[in-house]
Amino acid sequence: MATRAVPPPSDEDAASAVVLRAGDARDLAIVDALMGDAFDPAYGEAWTRTQCLGVLALPGIQLVLAFVDDRPAGFAMTRTVLDEAELLLIAVATDARRRGIGTALVGAVIADCIAANVATLHLEVRAGNEAVELYTAHGFAKVGERRAYYRGRSGVAHDAHTYSRALGS
Ligand SMILES: CC(C)(COP(=O)(O)OP(=O)(O)OC[C@H]1O[C@@H](n2cnc3c(N)ncnc32)[C@H](O)[C@@H]1OP(=O)(O)O)[C@@H](O)C(=O)NCCC(=O)NCCS
Secondary structure (H helix, E strand, O other), X not given: OOOEEEOOOOHHHHHHOEEEEEEOHHHHHHHHHHHHHHOOOOOOOOOOHHHHHHHHOOOOEEEEEEEEOOEEEEEEEEEEEOXXXXXXXXXXXXXXXXXXXXXXXXXXXXXXXXXXXXOEEEEEEEOOOOHHHHHHXXXXXXXXXXXXXXXXXXXXXEEEEEEEEEOOO
């Protein structure tokens, strides 16, 4: 993926354009910091630094990083196997939300998958996560449920819902 500048929504935000670039395991510190900031430990959705490092070393992993004013603002991590891909994680810094960065990241993931001839993009999300709004706006439809899939710090379990979107013509 080449570096992309995503136009700001209006002239008022001209100083805060989002810049996207591909990342890899060398960006682990950025991913780890965003992970710690973005995910509420109540839900058990975040990955540890060790888990991230292990996944970033796997074949077929794509990492997209978002920057605003040269500051890390978000990331998305996807795994592709043959013509299927899964959006594993997406996160935007808490102080950078509702400014279209999540939209830009999902759009970049979808564009990269289409360019790689991926037929179906899957994802899994905690039931009740506000990210569902973002996913449905990008054409994802619910295809399944996994009961008590996430377990947060307090031990309370949360269901996961699976979504997918066909990317073929
Ligand atoms: C989900 C997340 C990535 C969205 O990032 P974002 O940059 O704020 O998203 P955007 O600004 O592009 O929002 C796009 C749309 O998604 C929906 N949306 C995003 N956050 C929402 C929220 N908290 N409540 C309701 N709708 C929301 C809205 O429809 C929004 O459009 P609008 O702002 O015009 O109303 C961010 O909230 C996040 O990092 N959450 C914690 C990590 C997480 O749970 N990731 C998903 C599971 S891996």
